[in-house]
Amino acid sequence: MKRYTINIFLFAAAVVLVLLAQFKAPGSDSKILxxxxxxxxxxxxxxxxxxxxxxxxxxxxxxFSCGHGGFMCVGAYVGSLLSVAFFSNSxxxxxxxxxxxxxxxxxxxxxLGAMLAAALAGLLVALPSFxxxxxxxxxxxxxxxYIIISLIENIDAIGGPRGFSxxxxxxxxxxxxxxxxxxxxxxxxxxxxxxxxxxxLMSSTYGKGISAVCQNEVAAEMMGINTNRVKxxxxxxxxxxxxxxxxxxxxxxxxxxxxxxxxxxSTEGLVMVYLGGMGSISGVLMAAVAFTLLVEVLRFVIPWxxxxxxxxxxxxxSYQLDQVWTxxxxxxxxxxxxxxxxxxxxxxRELTHVFPRLKRWFTLK
Amino acid sequence: xxxxxxxxVNALQWGSxxxxxxxxxxxxYGVLRLINFAHGDVFMVGAYLAFFVSTSLLAPDGMxxxxxxxxxxxxxxxxxxxxxxxxxxxxxxxxxxxxxxGAHRLYVVITALMCGLILENGNLALLGASRRTLPExxxxxxxxxxxxxxxxxxxxxxxxxxxxxxxLYFIVTRTRIGMAMRAVSWDRFxxxxxxxxxxxxxxxxxxxxxxxxGLGGLLFAMSYPVLEPYMGAMTGxxxxxxxxxxxxxxxxxxxxxxxxxxxxxxxxxAFLPSTFRDLFAFSILLIILWQRPxxxxxxxxxxxx
Numbered sequence: 293m294k295r296y297t298i299n300i301f302l303f304a305a306a307v308v309l310v311l312l313a314q315f316k317a318p319g320s321d322s323k324i325l326x327x328x329x330x331x332x333x334x335x336x337x338x339x340x341x342x343x344x345x346x347x348x349x350x351x352x353x354x355x356f357s358c359g360h361g362g363f364m365c366v367g368a369y370v371g372s373l374l375s376v377a378f379f380s381n382s383x384x385x386x387x388x389x390x391x392x393x394x395x396x397x398x399x400x401x402x403x404l405g406a407m408l409a410a411a412l413a414g415l416l417v418a419l420p421s422f423x424x425x426x427x428x429x430x431x432x433x434x435x436x437x438y439i440i441i442s443l444i445e446n447i448d449a450i451g452g453p454r455g456f457s458x459x460x461x462x463x464x465x466x467x468x469x470x471x472x473x474x475x476x477x478x479x480x481x482x483x484x485x486x487x488x489x490x491x492x493l494m495s496s497t498y499g500k501g502i503s504a505v506c507q508n509e510v511a512a513e514m515m516g517i518n519t520n521r522v523k524x525x526x527x528x529x530x531x532x533x534x535x536x537x538x539x540x541x542x543x544x545x546x547x548x549x550x551x552x553x554x555x556x557x558s559t560e561g562l563v564m565v566y567l568g569g570m571g572s573i574s575g576v577l578m579a580a581v582a583f584t585l586l587v588e589v590l591r592f593v594i595p596w597x598x599x600x601x602x603x604x605x606x607x608x609x610s611y612q613l614d615q616v617w618t619x620x621x622x623x624x625x626x627x628x629x630x631x632x633x634x635x636x637x638x639x640x641r642e643l644t645h646v647f648p649r650l651k652r653w654f655t656l657k
Numbered sequence: 658x659x660x661x662x663x664x665x666v667n668a669l670q671w672g673s674x675x676x677x678x679x680x681x682x683x684x685x686y687g688v689l690r691l692i693n694f695a696h697g698d699v700f701m702v703g704a705y706l707a708f709f710v711s712t713s714l715l716a717p718d719g720m721x722x723x724x725x726x727x728x729x730x731x732x733x734x735x736x737x738x739x740x741x742x743x744x745x746x747x748x749x750x751x752x753x754x755x756x757x758x759g760a761h762r763l764y765v766v767i768t769a770l771m772c773g774l775i776l777e778n779g780n781l782a783l784l785g786a787s788r789r790t791l792p793e794x795x796x797x798x799x800x801x802x803x804x805x806x807x808x809x810x811x812x813x814x815x816x817x818x819x820x821x822x823x824x825l826y827f828i829v830t831r832t833r834i835g836m837a838m839r840a841v842s843w844d845r846f847x848x849x850x851x852x853x854x855x856x857x858x859x860x861x862x863x864x865x866x867x868x869x870x871g872l873g874g875l876l877f878a879m880s881y882p883v884l885e886p887y888m889g890a891m892t893g894x895x896x897x898x899x900x901x902x903x904x905x906x907x908x909x910x911x912x913x914x915x916x917x918x919x920x921x922x923x924x925x926x927a928f929l930p931s932t933f934r935d936l937f938a939f940s941i942l943l944i945i946l947w948q949r950p951x952x953x954x955x956x957x958x959x960x961x962x
Contacts, residue, residue: 356763358770420947427692427766431901432946435939438894442936559774562767616782623771623778630764630771631754 298654306480309333313473330476332588334544337479338537339580341486343564344573345533348490350562351570351640352499353526354506356430357417359437360534361557365550366413367535368542369444371406372459375543378402380461384449392465399466399478403539410535411528413440418527422520437558444550455549459542475544482540486533491573493529502526506571556619563626568637575638590618659804660927668923669916670811670880673818676915677873678896680825680908681866687906688841688862691762694769695747697893698776699867703740703874704884705780708791710735715792729794736875737868744867745860747772753856773890780886791882814876821869822912829908834861842906891935895922898942904955913953 312324313333325333342364349357377385379395390398416436421429445453466474493499501522504512513519542548560583568579598613607613629636644650678700685693714728723731751768798809829835837858840848848855877892878884899918903910918938925937945952 424950435942438939619778623774627768627771630768634764
């Protein structure tokens with residue numbers, strides 16, 4: 293039983309979160325976790341998926357992909373389109389394909405479709421990666437990111453640059469059937485699936501192939517590893533899981549816009565991966581949580597700092613600190629990280645390597 | 658036909674901008690094997706510096722009271738010097754410590770990307786979102802040659818780009834410092850043994866590349882006078898594509914690539930909806946990198962095992 297302690301604890305924590313989001317506080321009219329906290333929780337989950345999936349390519353395979361936002365974009369759009377086509381009447385697709393009460397049961401189909409589409413988009417990067425690597429592959433991923441966004445913005449039927457919405461109806465259909473915090477539950481399930489897939493992939497023989505490509509591609513090929521196949525698989529799994537993050541993002545916010553998945557989004561992913569440590573799932577999870585919280589904290593700290601600095605007359609009255617500074621702080625943080633601790637929090641090690649005793653308390657079976 | 662020729666003139670102008678920025682990318686890559694992703698933003702900084710220099714020199718109640726021609730003549734070298742200082746500062750603060758530690762190239766590339774973000778957003782945060790307009794420094798004259806309208810500014814832009822290209826080609830192939838630069842790209846480790854100061858060569862490269870970007874920024878701001886902090890990002894990426902298409906690390910490649918890319922882009926924008934422009938530019942990049950990663954002039958690098 294001792295071996296299951298942490299597993300049970302994590303499961304219980306998830307259940308508690310759902311319960312907190314479900315029930316009202318005694319003597320108050322609102323839920324215990326209000327909408328803002330809930331949205332941050334879901335954003336943390338989405339960022340976890342995003343970062344862990346990026347970690348498969350950037351960390352374990354040692355390639356430098358900085359266009360992960362593009363795959364998230366594909367997932368978000370395909371998922372939204374499927375969701376609208378399945379469960380709601382719209383101008384684009386006509387009447388709903390399925391009755392709304394089926395929404396909670398068929399939502400996994402939406403997730404699956406989005407993941408498949410994103411994985412196929414991953415081929416855009418995987419195929420050129422046979423011949424090119426390092427800096428050039430980084431450029432290819434950036435180009436792929438721009439191509440995807442530019443393509444979607446040019447398709448007028450799905451909103452083009454105006455974005456696409458209508459996924460709220462799916463969630464309403466789910467809550468109409470049973471009133472639960474559905475998106476929180478789907479996000480938690482998504483995080484579990486993502487971590488499980490990456491973890492199991494990396495401990496399989498394919499995973500050893502991925503590590504071998506990271507260490508030395510030529511040597512890996514000489515040992516009989518089909519490096520092209522390994523690359524295709526790693527890129528497709530990674531982008532597919534990135535698509536999962538995208539579809540969840542789209543449903544949490546109820547609105548997607550291609551421009552929000554640009555290079556900044558990809559950079560967020562990079563920050564999380566390099567903050568956590570390349571090739572460490574637990575490190576990246578920690579980094580994703582820390583990063584999301586940091587961005588939220590900065591949202592409060594910057595106005596506070598602004599008032600404080602004005603009060604002691606450091607800043608001229610005509611100048612206001614605003615949220616743009618977030619995107620000065622974050623790159624600066626990454627630069628300092630690269631200078632002083634390029635391996636991140638954990639750096640290619642899991643928590644169990646740092647604290648070996650943890651192994652007694654959980655099992656991955 | 659006239660329409661086509663008119664578009665060709667536009668393509669030549671855009672090609673000059675791309676070539677000016679691409680030359681900076683390719684210089685740094687040729688010497689250090691580092692993709693200086695912040696270079697597009699150095700170009701943006703150059704445009705802003707040109708704005709500040711020219712407005713402070715032009716200020717009617719200022720201490721100088723120069724005429725516009727004098728201001729233009731003064732702005733060009735001042736912008737170039739100030740921008741090259743920005744480039745050298747970047748190298749000093751961000752890249753050199755990493756290089757000295759012998760960090761993995763990936764870390765340097767990430768640092769470069771982040772430096773670009775800091776320049777963009779720092780500019781937006783410090784100067785605010787209000788757009789600035791460069792004062793008109795050059796009287797506009799329009800020449801009509803058989804139905805094609807050419808402004809004198811466009812001629813100057815193209816002329817400058819060609820001039821810069823030949824000057825750079827001369828520096829790299831005919832001078833001592835150019836020889837040192839080529840030596841760095843051949844073998845960085847044998848270089849100090851020959852008594853060549855590596856870091857001075859690197860600083861010179863950054864200064865040269867940034868100065869050219871500053872000149873490009875000034876010319877760009879003169880042609881399209883509205884400045885905004887993100888103007889360098891997209892133009893920088895396009896110039897980078899140009900450098901890769903030509904074969905990054907080769908000066909001729911950057912020059913030819915810039916004009917080639919501009920030609921394709923302008924033609925796409927002329928005959929298709931202009932929103933397809935970026936799509937085409939990046940698709941070209943993807944296909945070239947996929948099929949011929951070394952570009953037009955580049956030589957394939959062999960890795961020793």
